[in-house]
Amino acid sequence: MDPADGTAATTTSAGRATSTRLPPGDFGVVLATLRARNGWSVREFARRANVSEGQICNLESGLRNPSPAVAAACDAAFGTGGDMVELAGSGRRGARTDDIVESGPVIVGYERVLRELKGIGRSTGPRFVTTSMKSITRILTDAGQHAVGDQHAEIWLLASKFAEYTGWMAQEAGNPAEALRWTNLAVRWGALGGDETVAAYALVRKAYIAQHRGDICAALEFADQAVRHPAANPVIRAHAARRAAQGHACRGDARACRDALERFRSHIAEITGDRPPHWGPRVGNGSPHLLEASCMLSLRRFDLAADLFATEHGPAIPADSNSRARFAVRQATALAGVDCLDDACHIVDATLPVIKLIDSATVRADLARFVEEARLRRASPGQLTLIDASAALATG
Template identity: 35%
Template sequence: MQRIPVGFGAELRRRRIEAGLSLGELATLICFSKGHLSKIERGVKSPSHDLAQLCDSALDAGGQLSSLISTPGQSPAVGPLTEADVSTPWTLRMHPGGESDFVAFDPASLVGGAMPSTIVSWSIAPPFLESGETNAALPYFREAFDEFRRLGQIFGPAVVAQLCIAATSALRGMAHHARPAHRDDVLRLASRFAEYTGWMAQEAGSDAASLWWTEQAVQLAADGGDDELAAYALVRRAELALYSGDSVATVQLARRAAQQARSARIRGLAAQREAQGHALVGDRDACRRALDRGAELTSGALPPGDEDPVLGSIHLPDLTAFVAGWCMHDLGSPAEAVTLLGDGLDAIPLRSRRARARYGARLALALANVGEIEQACAIAELVASHVALIDSATIRADLLRLSRALNRWPKNPTVRRTLPHLAIGLHTHRTGPVSPA
């Protein structure tokens, strides 16, 4: 990739004006388009050696312009990376058709409100793929989705969301060149990447971004002939309402999802969300009815791996028990919650840090509220260490409740040792305001 020579565009413009030529007149003289020449003067595009030579001749510059760029075949000197090199800011703008524009800026030009100076730009055109090639690429993207989902169990949105956004954009561009028979498959897979991006946004504490990406996922899925994701989007919105403490909206959205969904799994997830909404206001009977309905609907095996990726959590070994335990705690029955959650943490693989932290936070909270302080603190320290890595706003909400529960025993030496760990887990490393659920 060729670096844009610093100062070439400005020097070209100075010499052109000094020669009394308009941009169009110089473009005519050297047989290049006016738009191309304008981008070079503005530093958006990199000049070729041939263009520099033509400008030298047209402006009687005596080779001065050519000297500002490296000659053909000559590799620029490569020195060790400096701090400025590794801290260079860049942008990647992604277009609906699959095109992208990459621009890197000179950090020194970003101070004082001046117009940023471009170091390098790159217009990335989407490849033209035969329909068979598009279809052959899909299994690789499916494998990437599964890998990103696993990566989301280990790291936070700062790592995973960027990968999912890029994959969504690539698939959205590929859909433009796919045959109708394959286009739906491409769009449905793009919708799963977009939906997972929305989940990462929620974990990062941005409810607005989470809703936006979820709506993008719904539209992509609908364009691919799948309207079931629209029902799942209501389940996701119910979850956001749940974390904000809005029990009425949680129940209403969950019921709408159940009415709209066709698959037993989505109806089951909606029933579980409804149960959690009832638990918020202490409606035990309605909560148990919804839990029973959710357990029955989600009791079947997950769809085989060669179909569209499964919506909803796949890393908790017993989602029904987890939701039931959550509900029992919110209903004021922490002992029942401990019974339901007691053995589940050990069944979650060690590599699934996000699932272990989510499960562990709820279990530790229930243990603290039945007075099992030593065990609650042991799990709390595990959760805090995971949250610092996976950056989860939703788990931090539970961690905050756990911290308050443990503060009821301020003189307990184990609690006093654990609370600083929780404080680290609650720290978000952010400088701006966020909206953790």
């Protein structure tokens, strides 16, 4: 989970919550959040709490209030020392057991859960969030089929956001086919929610998936389609330019790469405000120099890449574990390319524990590139041991 979250419950090695501090939200939101932090599906939690799956879904979606017995069962399963029981009592406001509650706050609550899940995913990888993402998505799509008016659009749009991130987690888990399936669902559900921009952003996601499977031509085509999509905004066009720059770099086309980098900077300049983007990560995640450094790495301009990585530190690099591991390995690859293998191995040695934790297929791909470059250099016995350990981890 995100170490910056001061309200996060701690867990034991068995995955059981040990802190009595609850995250913010009503009973259903807290239930969904704690379940996500433990990596439990609805079925698994229902088994642990000896409560039916239907009751868990109704509680999380806000359709029902918890009875005292169910609240106590959830409290025991999470080990929250009575806090769940207290929360259930304080949030009921005199409502009868199993009264249907207002569904409006459910959307706000699940938006908070999605932010929580993204924080966990960025710091610990897909294994702790995927089951929760899928079960919450199922709850939302079931609710969307019966919702009317504004609630109908809002629920489907939120389901689309969950599907988009589930697709990203599938890619991080090394399953591109599943990533494409969830991305297509996000487009369908976004349309039901009245938002066509997800269709434009989905083309960016497809470009990234194609890039990681080695189909650079398809990646560039998807990026171009994203730019030309009628619903594309400056954020989506910037994301597309990022994909195009890296695609051209992989093909060895330095001129086209430079042009795409310029488009990336131009689109960033068009973005106003500091609100999180509707789809995908913040487009300025890190720094344009980090993107340029990554491109120089693919162009095998190791000297330029090493210099650019060296100048970017602190706030320029995103704080989440996934991004820091990714850019650390890329910097190490650049250093290996300029025969600074000792410095490169020092960086990788410090980063390997994080890579093992997050278990990201995209980070492992970067690690494989480091291994390939490092093996071209003259290495000491200790460095060879590290390179071999990196190779084993890179292959999953």
